[in-house]
Amino acid sequence: MNVLMNAKILSVLAATLLAGTAQAADPIKIGVPVGLSGANSVVAPSVVQAAELAVEEINAEGGVLGRPLKLVVADDGSGAVGAQKAFDALVFRDEVDVLISMETSAARNAGLPIVQRGRIPYIYTSFYEGRSCSPFLYVDAWVPEQQVPPVVDYLKAEGAKTYFLIGSDYAFGRGMLDFAESYIKETGGEVVGEEYLPMDGTDWTAIISQLKSSGADALITSTAGGAPNVTLTKQLRGAGVTIPYANLAVDEGTAKSMGADAEGILISASYITGIDSDENKSFLKAMNDKFGGDLRTPNDLSVPQYEGVYLYKEAVEKAGSTDPRAVLKALGEVSFTGPRGTIEMSKQHHAPLTMYLGQVQADGSVKVVESFPNVDPGEQCPDL
Amino acid sequence: MARRRRGLVLLVLALVAAAVMLAAPAVLDRFSLNVLTRAMIFAILAITVDLLWGFAGILTFGQAAFFGVGAYATAMILTHVGDSAPYVALGLVAAVILPMVVGAMVGWLTFYPGSSAFYATIISLVVPIVVTQVIYSGGTFTGSSSGLVGYWGMPLSLEGYFRLAGVVLVAVAFAALVFVRSDAGRLLTAIRNNETRCAYLGINTQRIKILLTVVLAGVTGLAGFLYANASGMVAPENAGFVFGTELVVWTALGGRGTIVGPVLGAVGIGYLSAELSGDLPFLWQLLIGTLFVLVIIVLPNGLAALVAPLKAWRKPPPPPTLVALPVTVPRRTGTAPLLAMEKVEKSYGSQKVLADITLTVAPGELVSLVGPNGAGKTTLMRCMTDGAAASGGTVRINGTAIAGMLPDAIVARGIGRKFQVASVFEDLTVAECLRMARACHETPSLVAAAETLALPASAIDILRLTGLDRMLASPVSLLSHGQKQSLELAMVVSLEPELILLDEPTAGLTKTERSTIGTVLKTLTAERGMAAILVEHDLDFVREISSRIVVLHQGRLVVDGTVEEAVNADIVKRIYSGGGHE
Amino acid sequence: MSLFLDVVTSSAVLFIVATGLLTIFGVLKIINFAHGAWLTVGGYCAVATTQTGLSPWLALPVAFVVGGVLGILTERFIVRPLYARPLDAILATWGLGIVIGQLITLIFGRDVQFTPSLIPGTVDVFGTAYSAYRLFALLAAVVLGLGFAFLMEGTRLGLSARAVIMNETLARILGLDTAKIRTVTFMIGTGLAGLAGVLLTPLTSVDPNMGVAWLVGSFMLVMVAGESFGTLAVACLLLGGAQVVVSTYVSPILGGITIAVLAALILRLSPKGFSRA
CATH class of the missing domain: 3.40.50.2300 (Response regulator)
Structure with a gap:
């Protein structure tokens, strides 16, 4: 093909x-x-x-x-x-x-x-x-200012107070989670763990064990696209992690092909096919x-x-x-x-963009849970 | 004269190449300028890979890491500290010094006595992985995965950077070519061929490799500085292991051990991939991968080997003229015996190979060490020249205990050792081999191949008697077995040792050659005051030349006496009648 | 408790991944730098098997056979001319790895592929819910290790292979067909790599580069281990354990380079790794 x-x-x-x-x-x-x-x-x-x-x-x-x-x-x-x-x-x-x-x-x-x-x-x-x-x-x-707040607001509304953050160690992964961390704190939540794996890392074992023992209410991840997303999701499911899980870096297509493993994952995007x-x-x-x-x-x-x-x-x-x-x-x-x-x-x-919060369904499709019109990108380039 | 002319030709070629670099921007479009500027900077790296791998035999993926350190040092200074002219200069200094510091650490870690070629490759894998990880973890300081961009470097135009990169490339290539043709440069080939022999010529190969790593790390860092300026950005992949493998691929395809081949490989592949890979990314990588595998298997010397036959008509450089050194009688200091072994023993696990060996040798003696196969003769010799060999007892050379000393340090104390199987340098000429033997007496030149080769008269005698003096320009690989034996003997004699150890120097030689060597040894010991220990099976030969005979049997010294005493000893008769030896 | 399980199961996964490389290095003294590509081939065997609707377990024998057959071809045409040039063999197999990766891309596309988990869910171990598949991986590693010990100690092939390891010239003089032993060893090594690729699929994604991430780690472990499976197990437990401990208590990023750095230091201090100890 x-x-x-x-x-x-x-x-x-x-x-x-x-x-x-x-x-x-x-x-x-x-x-x-x-x-x-x-x-x-x-x-x-x-x-x-x-x-x-x-x-x-x-x-x-x-x-x-x-x-x-x-x-x-x-x-x-x-x-x-x-x-x-x-x-x-x-x-x-x-x-x-x-x-x-x-x-x-x-x-x-x-x-x-x-x-x-x-x-x-x-x-x-x-x-x-x-x-x-x-x-x-x-x-x-x-940019993070547009994507993260819908996710955190939703998880908070669902009752999450403590969060565990997992990312790949690169500019996007760290940038997203740094913003998420400050936003969570601003809105009264608590980050109980923030861990990164090198971009080509494949073994999430130690991080998952820490996640489980941290007792966090919700998980937010921002890994590199493609393989790290898949390895992390597979290993999370293998370890029996069931807490609410928002993935800041998974695209609809990847989520779809992960099938049952991806069920329930929250994603936040400016485009979802179901718009x-x-x-x-x-x-x-x-x-x-x-x-x-x-x-x-x-x-x-x-x-x-x-x-x-x-x-x-x-x-x-x-x-x-x-x-x-x-x-x-x-x-x-x-x-x-x-x-x-x-x-x-x-x-x-x-x-400024309209952001959609979606949730992966059992059949791999993404259902729009909520939409947030005209989210402002914030102060990206004040000198321009 | 001919040598000087060759040097001159090279210089003229380099000047022409530099002139082409300066003029080229006038006819090149901006796309080619940009692509070639980067390719030429990478070509500088390929030269360093070639010196390490093609010449010294160290397969390295680590040059990428030094490049990354240099480039990031520059970019970080320009981004976080300042970008005026003094800071650019500071960036240049940091880009050269920092990689050298890292190179020194890596060199120390990599090259230790007994380190294997695999180990060097392993470390060269680890270094880029660690450096890349440091960059990723550096946050805004290093720009993490996004790299650093948006700083101002040297105020040069595209054309300016092309000219700068081109001239630096020509300069580095010229320096590398001059170096590899010099006597010191041949040392790298010698180390690649036969590191043990180098050590037993008193050459500290580890130090040379570390030095080479450090200097080339500096050159690589310089290339990193150019890159950070010319491209206006640095990224983690510039320091990564994959980039390191690409450098090796270019070097291999171009032709390792040729300097020019890797340059053409790096520039050619860099330019072609910019032209083509955008259109067929996967096919392009497939093509390069396949070509690489084929070249490694079928054309180990790269595409340069295809044009090598053209070089055949070019006359090889003339060999140096032999010059005899004045005869010197070894200056003796103190009264300690030349060699004193006391209760030396050697065991492998529970197996005792040598036990209770006590032996002294004085100047002028010619001691023959005889005994059946497996008696421990070669092991005993090793105990005399390697401070780590003996498991017990003491060995003293001129009164100094050698325990823990390395062969090259022991050789420097006046011992020369000839191995049982001729140990020479296959890729060098006869003259170059002899030059290596003099390396620790006479530091070889970094820029020139000397016109004369000064050797002790006795070494020249050996060459004359065996006809090697007429074959100085011949590659060693073309010599016969006997000629290699004689060459090695001449090399060891050239060291001017006070004590010479010879492990079966006459094995496989004709009767005439044998008596030639006998004569030489007698002269050396009787007239020049050298001492010799000889492992020998030919009892007639032994009887003829020895001043003393030591008999080793089942790891013990059973006889130590004059020729007469030894030959008439009962145990010798018993061993040699039952031992099956002549 | 979960730390202990993490250590042993992580070590087990490393062991599974490194066995193929060790088999080849132990006997042939050749480093198969295309090892990562064989892991990938194994992963795609799992994809192909499940896509044709067969049981995912069937992928294990399929991958062993496919890996082995490719290994025979590789040994014959690429590795055999290079036994005297071990460093060149590293390069040629690295190039081969690139070629295999690109071929897989051309055939299957770049996309991340999915395979169903062989054993989903968790098992209660002393009160901790632990991934069932990781425990299975531990079992698989033990079976592999014992199986190999049997092969080396208990069969004629193993005896011949050990003879080649100790003294190839002598083995040839004694009438052993050393060329054949080399081919068979290489085949087993690459077959095992394919098998390992299948065993990795429940833990990772399957994509054209999936094997490369494991290459350097297994290379390091094999260098430290030398030539025996026993020492490989020790190396995996120690270095894999260190990786888990560092990841847990210091930083997973440092954990990611723990194996490589520790292996380099161990080899610096004891050039023969664990095989001498």
């Missing part, structure tokens, strides 16, 4: 490259550096699909300012060194007009100096630990029509990518050109109503 996937990306690339010389109107190039290999490669295909749909839809409507959009995808290896190559290739070889992508924090940081040298806009579409600031960078996904809106329904249908059997479940990383493309379209139209300076100014002013609702990156280059 993945072979097909790659072949598909290749053929798209080839087609777009060929098209470049044939098309009358010069296309607007959108660079998508993304982790096709490495840690992010599980989710990257869904991100690429979302971007492809957005580009197809926009081009079908006549493009942007009469020019078609063109995607240029590059693998960043989910890390810093790969990202440098990918950003260099996109910015300086392919000379894209904008970068729109979901990436690891290390890859984003590695790319930023290159973006600054290339002086083009960069829309970052991944939720992250927050406070990445650059005049060239806009973010349309959530009941016309925009979401037509988005899901369009995705299904376009990709059919190859469809990767849309998620909290791919939908911001989809909306990122639209936000860029709006900004270019508002600016009247692809001139980076004008587009960068417009990006903070335009809005787009997509599957997640109306998105506007108006708050210090970040976006």
Whole structure:
């Protein structure tokens, strides 16, 4: 299946490259550096699909300012060194007009100096630990200030007073739990344990034993995506842990495939497939029509990518050109109503978002328990 | 002269390469500039891996860790302390010094007497893992998994960084090439070939390896400094074990032991992967992996080996001219015997191999040690040259007890040992082997291969008598068995030892060669005041040359006397009639 | 109590993972750096077995056979030319590991795969509810260890293998087919690695990199253990125990590097590890 996937990306690339010389109107190039290999490669295909749909839809409507959009995808290896190559290739070889992508924090940081040298806009579409600031960078996904409070408020309402926090030892894991800890304290709760395992750690035994002996009422975890999430959940279930469990880092797709092991887990996201809106329904249908059997479940990383493309379209139209300076100014002013609702990156280059608290059901689906409209991202970049 | 000309050619090539680096930004696009700048910085690392692995035989994944330490030192100073010119300079100093300090610790941990090649590899795995973990745990100080970004480094343009990285790469490659062709550089190959022989030539191989690790850690740190500046960010993966393995992959593909090969490997793969891997990430890694396995199995010397035949037409450097050193009679200090063994014993578990050995040897003596196989002759020799060998009793050299001393320290006290199976350096030439034997008398040059080779007259005699003096430029691997034996003897004699230990020096030699060696030994002992202990089975030979005979039987000294006494002793007749020896 | 259980079961898991590596290193003096890839292959055998609707337990023999067959091919074409170059063998097998990882990615995709737990739930041990599967892992480790002891001490193959360990030249002179013994040993080692991969699946996710995380740890344990299963068990108990204790009382992050650092120090002090003691 993945072979097909790659072949598909290749053929798209080839087609777009060929098209470049044939098309009358010069296309607007959108660079998508993304982790096709490495840690992010599980989710990257869904991100690429979302971007492809957005580009197809926009081009079908006549493009942007009469020019078609063109995607240029590059693998960043989910890390810093790969990202440098990918950003260099996109910015300086392919000379894209904008970068729109979901990436690891290390890859984003590695790319930023290159973006600054290339002086083009960069829309970052991944939720992250927050406070990445650059005049060239806009973010349309959530930060801890938006994601954590719904979870803690819900657990508190359920009667939890003591919390145990478990994370992977990296910027996102620590950033999320540090915020969670301070928020829990602010709201009168108590953190009885906070433990981290190295990112590639697989043996949670000692931490789970500590969790059990701590007698905590609820568990909040923020591990690296993919494997650590799965190993921790499996080992928690194996050890018979049954206290309420909120996972700040699991995506809907992973939760779904974990099946019964994931039942009852609380997740907090700006996108859940079960959102009941016309925009979401037509988005899901369009995705299904376009990709059919190859469809990767849309998620909290791919939908911001989809909306990122639209936000860029709006900004270019508002600016009247692809001139980076004008587009960068417009990006903070335009809005787009997509599957997640109306998105506007108006708050210090970040976006207020509607957050959803979901709970994994026995069949793997995620039920929306509660929604929190227009959660503010807080003071992310006061200097911008 | 020819040597100097070769050096000159290299210098001209380096200057041309540097000029190309300075001019290249004019014709390269920004994408290539950026990609090549980083690839060239990584190529500096590949050179250090090549020196360690390709030349000295130390397989290391740890260079990534030193690189990371250097890069993070720079980035952390620029982020947290300050970014004006003095702080950039401070970053440079820290980026070189800190990795050297870590390198010294790692070197001390890795290279100890008796450490195995595997152990060095293990440590080189642990170091990047630990460094990466420290970075992850460093919070905002190190930026954890996100790395550090957004600091200001040297105020250079893209072109400026390209030129800087290019010139530094050319300089490092030039220095490395000069070094590996120098006499000191050949020492690395000698250590890789035969560390024991090095030790028994009085060379402290551990110290050299630690020194090499420290110096290369500094070079690696310098590359880290360049990287932190040029890329404007550092990330944990720069210090990780996976990056360390990539460096080895580039070095292996390019061609280990060639310096230029790894540079081309690092730059070539770096550039190609930037061009291609974005489009076919998994296929690209599959391709590199497969190529790597094939190269290791089929082309251990890398892709450089494919062009090696082209080098064949180039004339090899001429061998150095032999120069005889003035004859010196060993200066004796004090009156203690040269060798004094007292009640020495050696046992393996409950098995006693040597018991109650008491033996003294004075200058000028030529003592033959005889006895049937398994009598403990070789073990006894080992007890004389390795402070850790004996399990009891004392061994004194010139009055100093050697217990706990390492072979190289004991050799430095005036003992030379020739092994039973010729122990020489397979990848060196005859002249280079002899140069190694003089290394502890005459520190080899770090930058040049000397035009002359000064040896004691007796060593030159051995070379002349065996015809090796006409084969100085020949690779040792092409020598016959007998020639290797003679070469080793010449090497040991070149040490100018006061006491020379020879384990079956005539085994496998022709009658003529044998008498040649006999003559040399007689001259050395009778005229130059050297003492010799000889393990020998050929009783006729022994009778002819010995001044004294010691008979070892079942781990005990049963006879110690003149040739006459020994030959007529009953026990000797009994052993040798029943022992099946000639 | 739960600390004690954590120590023994963690050690048991490490033991299971390291046996395949030890088998090969003990007899052939070759470090199979593709060991992680074989664990992964084992994990995917479990995925494939359950996807075809068979009992997950059936994955154990399947993984042993698949791992073994791949091992025979590897020994023949990659390792055999490198017996005289042990450091190059490390590199060639590392490269092979990359290749296997990429092939798995191309066939199964990058996604994290799921397998049902072999034994779900907990068991009461002296009043502590403890993971049933971890206790099973302890049993499996003991069975593996005893089984191997029997193989080495009680069978002709074991005798031949020990002969090769002690003196290969002599073994050959005595008429033993040392090439065949090497192949069979390598096959058993890689088969065991595949088996270990299946046994890991209830504890970890199955993805193309699942084995790599275990590689360095098992490598260290084997270096410390030398060549016998007894010393491997001791090494796993001591170092695995240290890992659990450090994780529990100091920090799980330090716990993560405990094995590697302790092993390096042990080898520095006693170059032959535990095999001499």
